[in-house]
Amino acid sequence: MSAAVKPVDRRLPSDEARELLALTRDLVQREVWPRAAEDEAAGRFPREVFRTLGRAGLLSLPYDERHGGGEQPYEVYLQVLEELAAGWLAIGLGVSVHTLSCYALATFGTEEQRRRWLPGMLGGEQLGAYCLSEPQSGSDAASLRTRAEVDGEQYVISGTKAWITHGGRADFYSTMVRTGDTGPHGISCLLVPGGSEGLSAAPPERKMGMRSSPTAQMHFDGVRVDHDRLVGSEGQGFQIALSALDSGRLGIAACAIGVAQAALDLAVEYAGTRQQFGRPIADFQGLSFLLADMATQIEAGRSLYLAAARRRDDGLAFSKEAAMAKLFCTDAAMRVATDAVQVLGGYGYTQDYPAERFMREAKVLQIVEGTNQIQRLVIGRHLTGR
Structure with a gap:
């Protein structure tokens, strides 16, 4: 029996949005739904599907066109996510996490930072991850312990992040670190490249579901990033x-x-x-x-x-x-x-x-x-x- 999702009757704000939803449904039927069950059972990460979606412009929908985004209303972007998740949650949630990972730079970064890094993050070939939770700080995120110490023109990051979607597979990590005292006011945000020396992933968690979407701890063992990768100001991370x-x-x-x-x-x-x-x-x-x-x-x-x-x-x-x-x-x-x-x-x-x-x-x-x-x-x- 086929369980491909039937089109939902939607009120969309523009012809462009209607075309976007039609494109999404077509991609789900051709590229997503046919492989979902087999890849989930095998625990295979469908990286090439994200590249296909990226080349179709679906990894950058709510962001500014000047930096490679689709400049779509959130109302439209979310309906695209719904269509993707109906085909395969690992894909829908993966796109949501990527969008979340781009948010800090797109919203709080300087114009120079956005000009330098955001086009690559939104261009379709890169995939992001969002690093907030830690083994001992989940709901109480303000108690995080991963620390970034200043050493000249660089930050040196040490600690462990937990429950990271795309952990070990992402091209960049929007990472919340402690640069000051305990509590929420001592937290800052750093944009960490995926290939940084000292950054490594633990074996993926063995999950009840979403087996094709890797979730792993990320270890920061003296990871160095330049000071210009600070997003916002120190203490603004929370x-x-x-x-x-x-x-x-x-x-x-x-x-x-x-x-x-x-x-x-x-x-x-x-x-x-x-x-x-x-x-x-x-x-x-x-x-x-x-x-x-x-x-x-x-x-x-x-x-x-x-x-x-x-x-x-x-x-x-x-x-x-x-x-x-x-x-x-x-x-x-x-x-x-x-x-x-x-x-x-x-x-x-x-x-x-x-x-x-x-x-x-x-x-x-x-x-x-x-x-x-x-x-x-x-x-x-x-x-x-x-």
Whole structure:
């Protein structure tokens, strides 16, 4: 059975955006979906797929055309992510992480820094990684310990970063380091080249899902970078990190809806063809109600992340809305993927169908870029003015 995702009826702001979504769907059908299951089972990292997407302009969508970006609204970029994630989460999430990795330089870098490095980062051949978490600082990111000491015109970085998507495969690492005292005000952001001497990756984590997307610790053993690779000012790194995560959480929300849509499409197709008691199981009210609830959660989640994206595009505060979107969409994806397994019954529990993969993929989205417990904390603090 084919579970390729059906086109979603979307309201897009321009003909260019419609063409972009059509291009994305075509690439997903030709380059992404056909290899997803096999590469996931083998744990193969599809680096060449990212190059294909990059050459099509899909690795640089929300950034300035002057530096090689697509200059698309976030509303459009997120719908591209949703399409990619529906085909294969490793690709959708990988594009989201790359976009997150470019954010610090694109938003806080000097014009000279952007002119020098951003075209290469956005040009389609490079792939980025974002280094914030550490073995002992996940949700409490302000307690990070990786340190950068000044030595003449260079910083010397020592420490370990954890849970790094594209760890060991990335061409550059946007890295949060400690340059001052403890706490958030002592953190800075450095742009570290992937081939730096002293930078190495641990063996990839053995994960429940997303096996084709390498996640690894990164070891900084006296890594030297020039002072001009400081993004923003010293002590501004935590502000940069939080700002980046607000945008990144919208990317995770869009990816979650993509996975959920793929799971729903599979469940609807199966329910329409599986016969029991002389008729398709979709005719039974108990199952049709389950499908209806799945579809409703997806539509609600899509509306939520798009509303937050429009606030971002309009230059309005969107931190609370981003946390809400990430929370709702990823919880919805987990429910929908679990229900899809139930619709398929025993077949849903086998690797002959992608339902079990969707379920494993959905789980990680409730954890990455701030657990959903952290999202509730963020929302609550906004509501109480703290």
